[in-house]
Amino acid sequence: MLVVQKYGGTSVGSTERIRLVAQRIQNTIARGHQCVVVVSAMGHSTDALVDLAKEIADVPDAREMDSLLATGEQVSASLLAMRLVHMGTPAQSLTGWQAGIATEDVHGNARVTSIETARLRQLIDSGITPIVTGFQGIANGNITTLGRGGSDTSAVALAAALHADICEIYTDVDGVYTTDPRVVQAARKLTEVSYDEMLELANLGAQVLHPRAVENAKHFAVPLVVRSSFSDEEGTSVVAITEQTLEGRQVVTGIAFERQVARIAVIGVPLQQHGLATIFSELASHGVNVDVIVQSVVDAAAVDVSFTVHEPDLTKAVGIVESLQESLHFTRVERQSDLxxxxxxxxxxxxxxxxxxxxxxxxxxxxxxxxxxxxxxxxxxxxxxxxxxxxxxxxxxxxxxxxxxxxxxxxxxxxxx
Amino acid sequence: MLVVQKYGGTSVGSTERIRLVAQRIQNTIARGHQCVVVVSAMGHSTDALVDLAKEIADVPDAREMDSLLATGEQVSASLLAMRLVHMGTPAQSLTGWQAGIATEDVHGNARVTSIETARLRQLIDSGITPIVTGFQGIANGNITTLGRGGSDTSAVALAAALHADICEIYTDVDGVYTTDPRVVQAARKLTEVSYDEMLELANLGAQVLHPRAVENAKHFAVPLVVRSSFSDEEGTSVVAITEQTLEGRQVVTGIAFERQVARIAVIGVPLQQHGLATIFSELASHGVNVDVIVQSVVDAAAVDVSFTVHEPDLTKAVGIVESLQESLHFTRVERQSDLxxxxxxxxxxxxxxxxxxxxxxxxxxxxxxxxxxxxxxxxxxxxxxxxxxxxxxxxxxxxxxxxxxxxxxxxxxxxxx
The missing domain is CATH 3.30.2130.10 (VC0802-like)
Incomplete structure (x- = not known):
């Protein structure tokens, strides 16, 4: 079996943990599998680099920021490969460009566009385990990064490109739960969720897997497993759910929740003004993320629209909406927080x-x-x-x-x- | 003028110092020059990476060590470029592979074989200052490093490839002195030394410039200047000396010295045995560096040979020579330390x-x-x-x-x- 294993920052947070990860990879190979490994930067090393950049510029240049941050994964990948070689298991670290990971030509949040797998294939076929830096790629000879959760995306993209049999995401939790065990003691680990369920759970706060990675896994039908690098417990499989497998499943897979929600209501928006389009475009262009949107018709000429924002954005969002009152002729704006x-x-x-x-x-x-x-x-x-x-x-x-x-x-x- | 400026680890040892370096580069550009900058890793960051590697393996894999260490310069180059962009001076960091620096396919101590300057030229012509990571290159898609003093070598190689008008080596001393000012108060800074003099001074302990960089500078006739990044004082020029410039110069340029020297004398080595070749080959293969070698003929059949080694290598070196006594039939080995x-x-x-x-x-x-x-x-x-x-x-x-x-x-x- 060809297995892509991704180890997050906590899993490679120290040289001691890197040794344990190397042992796990060696065990996987000893069971007869071929491995391609993707690593995040060690623990909080990315934060340390961000702090350095802040000392250099309030708004660091995006290209240079990517080049700076990419070193974090290069360090952990080199150390992990070094450890495997030391243990007698052939391995080579590969940066984003060495692994052939091409992305869009944007910085800070690029999407993977293609992977040139020749070099990876050659290593795998030679019995050398590639240790690939997550989170990064290359575009026009420049180093790019994939944004938050980028290493998950790298792992899924590699699994798809290499037609891997499975993509294992190792993290510091042992799977996806029916809800947050800190809130509900009876919460239990799910053995299986669908890609769509995982997307809803991920978006709603179960931050085990990045939504973009789940979307890609669904699109390319990459079987995912989320499991802990600190135990040998079975994790949670994220899979496609067919009509057949749906039978016999529980109706509700999990309970997600999100705090710090605030509600804004815009009352009496005249229908002919295309007011909704203006309001939400304006919010988006100012970087305010809107979540739930509910609209109801008051009468034939006007609507009321309510939507939620992240509480820290509330004042800013209300300001943006109020600035539109003169042009859109709505009646008033209401706000409600502590939701x-x-x-x-x-x-x-x-x-x-x-x-x-x-x-x-x-x-x-x-x-x-x-x-x-x-x-x-x-x-x-x-x-x-x-x-x-x-x-x-x-x-x-x-x-x-x-x-x-x-x-x-x-x-x-x-x-x- | 096209100026290559190299800044050593102390010069970019903190974000504050990186800001000062950026200011110096901006001033150089403001005077109408084009700049290509080469940087070392920040302060002791390379030592920190070496320590991490030691926690991973007693003898770290050379390929992975290069990949690990190369991140040090990538961090400083990104931060410096970021600072310049922040100050309104267009700049881009380039790693060894991005700058087109090809090396031999060896790890830890590779030599630069060629530089593909197209990308550098394009940046320079577009008014963008390239900030190149020193100490590193690429061979067969693998990251290589140039060994000790490698950033000096990178700077000289780039200056040669780009036909730069001058290569300025910024360091924490303000030039080359007639001797160590800590020993002789009257020591004075030299305004000019020849490449050969610099080589002898560098080899003999004036560790301002790496000998390999001086050799390359001589070979490609790259005019060097050694100066301090902490002051605006004129430094020392390292130049070719012609018959003309030789006239009027002092006979002796500087007094170099080296401590921790030990002497080994091998007495009565039979001439017909090719004993000298065996002795020095054996020492070299065990990594013992031999410096001064003096040989004298005792009689028609035998020679005495004396040579110096670094004092910490004395016991090892004597052991190696003594192990050859049976096969080479020399009379005895003498040793003398505290020289x-x-x-x-x-x-x-x-x-x-x-x-x-x-x-x-x-x-x-x-x-x-x-x-x-x-x-x-x-x-x-x-x-x-x-x-x-x-x-x-x-x-x-x-x-x-x-x-x-x-x-x-x-x-x-x-x-x-």
Whole structure:
């Protein structure tokens, strides 16, 4: 089997941990597999480089920042390869350009465009394990980086290009849980989630895998496994879910939540003004990320629109919206802070009506107010008071995970959506 | 003018110093020059990387060591380019491979074989200052390093390839002195030395410039200047010396010295055995550097040979020589430690007989024993007791530098060699 293994910053955080990672790679090879390894920078070394750059310039040049940050992975890759060679396992470190990872010609957040695998193939065929620097590539002879979670993306892209049998993401948690175990003691590790579920869970705060990496894995059908580099426990598989595998699964896979949510409502936006387009374009151009958007028609001539932003962005966002009042002629802007978002996620929802209703009933029974609702095919999100978020997650975990563990799908299906 | 500037580790030892270097580069450009900059790694950052490698393996793999160490210069080059861009001076950092620096396919001590200057030329012509990582190159797609003093070599190689008008080596001393100012207060900075003089001075302990860089500068006729990055003082020019410029120069340019010298004498080596070749080949293959070698014929059938080694190598060297006694049939091995070497260096010696004699007279008058003598066209070296080395340097500095400052060449020429 050809295995791509990615080790995150914590997993290679010290020379001692690099030794353990080398041992794990050697064991994988001893079991008869071929390995391609992708590493992040050691622990907080990237932060140290960022601090240096800040001492040099308030807004460091993006090209130079990439060249600076890329050294972090080069250090960990060299040390890991050095350790493997020392242990008698042939290995070679490869930087982004050496591994043939071509990206868009942008800095700080480039996307991988193609991988020239000739050199990697040659190493693998010669029994030499390539240790590839994550997070980086090359464009027009310049070093580029892939942005946050970039090493996950590198690993998935390499697995896709090499047609690897599996891509193992080693991190400091041992898999994906039904919800945050710090909030719900009964949270349990999932043996399997779908790419889409993982995307919703990743976006909603289960920061185990970067969403872009999951998207790519889905697109190229790369089987992923998330597991811990500190134990030998089985991790969580992230896979495509077919109609067949869907049968017998729980309706809800996990409960995600997000704190620091604020709501902005724009009241009485005249319909003929294309006001919505203007408002959200303006917010985007100022770098304000908008999450849930809910619109309702007040009368034939105007709409009310509500949306959530990350709480620290609230004042800025309200300022931007208010600056548009004169041109858009809306009535007023309202704001509400101290909110949170709680979501149930599960591919099984598609074929199970009534899931949303069970969520509302659960929250009502727990006496938790719901300020906004948003749904997708595999997710229902409710905006609730920040103070109630942990109670909401616990109650929903009981309803959908703990109780459902014994419940049948047909039972869930009998509820009214 | 096209100026190559090389900044050593101390000169870029902190972000504050990098800011000062950026200012100096900007000033050079403001005076109408084009700049290509070569940087070493920040301060002791290379030592930190070496320490990491030692935690990974007793004998780190050479390829991975090069890849690891190369990050040091990449960090300083990125930060310096970042600073220049921040100051409004267009600049781009280039690693060894980006700058087109091809080397031999060996690790740890590669020689530059060629430089593909297209990218550098393009940047220079576009008004963008290239900031090149010193000490490193590329061979067969692998990162190589040039060994100790490698950044000097990079700078000279780039100056030669780009036909630069001058190569300025910025360091933490303000030039080359007639001798070590810590030993002789009257030591004065030289405005000019020849490549050959610089080579002898560099080899003999004035560690301002790496000998290989001086050799290359001589070979490609690159005009060098050694100066301080901490002041605006004029430095020392290292140039070719012609018959014309030789006239009017002092006979002796500088007094070099080296401590920790030990002497080994092999007595009664039979002539027919090719014993010398065996002895010195054996020492070389064990990594023992031999410096002064003196041989004298005892009778028609045997020779005595004496040579010096670095004192810490003495026991090892004696052991190697003694192990050859059975096969080479020499009489015995003698050893002497606690020695030092003092040398007078000057291109003017070639045309001035009697310089050696004046050296011996000076040492005799100072009551200093001379154990070995070795001469080249521009150097006379004497091995003396370690305890006497500072007195020897002072006395020779008086004779050849301080007194000669007023003396004429013809006067020196009248002495008998």
């Amino acid at each position: 949170a978002k709680v979501s149930i996620v599960g591919a099984g929802m598609i074929s199970n009506p009534g899931v949303a209703a069970r969520m509302f009933v659960t929250l009502r029974d727990a006496n938790i107010a719901v300020h906004m609702v948003s749904t997708s095919e595999i997710k229902v999100s409710c905006v609730v008071p920040a103070d109630d978020v942990e109670r909401a997650v616990k109650a929903l975990h009981v309803t959908f995970v703990e109780a459902d563990a014994e419940a049948s799908l047909s039972e869930a299906g009998s509820a009214v959506k | 030092a070497k003092v040398s007078i260096v000057g291109a003017g010696m070639i045309s001035n007989p009697g310089v050696a004699a004046r050296m011996f007279v000076t040492l005799r008058d100072a009551n200093i024993a001379v154990h070995m003598v070795s001469t080249s066209e521009i150097k006379v070296s004497c091995v003396v007791p370690a305890d006497d080395v500072e007195r020897a340097v002072k006395a020779l500095h008086v004779t050849f530098v301080e007194a000669d400052a007023e003396a004429s060449l013809s006067e020196a020429g009248s002495a008998v060699k």
